[in-house]
Amino acid sequence: MTILQQLKNAVRQRSIHVCYVNTGSCNGCDIEILACLAPRYDIEQYGIYVHNNPREADVILVTGGMSPQWIDKLPDLWDRVPEPKAVVTIGNCPISGCVFNRPGKLIDPPVSKYIPVTAAVPGCPPRPSEIISAILGAADILFKDYEVHQKEKEGGLKK
Numbered sequence: 001m002t003i004l005q006q007l008k009n010a011v012r013q014r015s016i017h018v019c020y021v022n023t024g025s026c027n028g029c030d031i032e033i034l035a036c037l038a039p040r041y042d043i044e045q046y047g048i049y050v051h052n053n054p055r056e057a058d059v060i061l062v063t064g065g066m067s068p069q070w071i072d073k074l075p076d077l078w079d080r081v082p083e084p085k086a087v088v089t090i091g092n093c094p095i096s097g098c099v100f101n102r103p104g105k106l107i108d109p110p111v112s113k114y115i116p117v118t119a120a121v122p123g124c125p126p127r128p129s130e131i132i133s134a135i136l137g138a139a140d141i142l143f144k145d146y147e148v149h150q151k152e153k154e155g156g157l158k159k
């Protein structure tokens with residue numbers, strides 16, 4: 001393993017990279033996620049970094065109730081996330097469709113039908129503190145066998 005790779009692994013062991021996906025929400029939950037980034041909650045103080053690149057992510061953060069455009073795209077995006085990985089859904093929409101689940105609806109919840117959900121944060125919308133707790137809760141899963149996964153990955157690269 002190169003020194004740069006060792007350094008990258010050491011940093012990633014102490015941080016969680018979150019890829020944020022909106023599958024058709026009213027933006028209420030998205031605003032609470034934005035609040036997590038603002039100085040009051042300052043999610044980065046916990047080593048959590050939010051971006052939109054699945055190839056660099058540890059956690060997929062999902063809002064919305066699965067609009068038709070996401071039915072194929074979300075599983076595809078999930079496949080691009082390297083192991084170990086986790087999914088945290090935000091709000092009632094990914095669980096039940098919430099206020100959008102009416103006769104004639106186009107959405108198709110729950111999100112867990114399409115990708116394996118690790119933790120679901122209910123609420124319409126949930127509080128930023130609940131969102132941060134759920135992401136930190138996923139850390140146990142992400143870093144439990146981190147070294148094992150890294151060795152497996154290196155073995156795969158050498159082949």
Ligand code: SF4
Nearest residue numbers: 025028091092093124
């Ligand atoms: S759970 Fe409520 S606030 Fe969040 S996206 Fe759905 S309707 Fe909007």
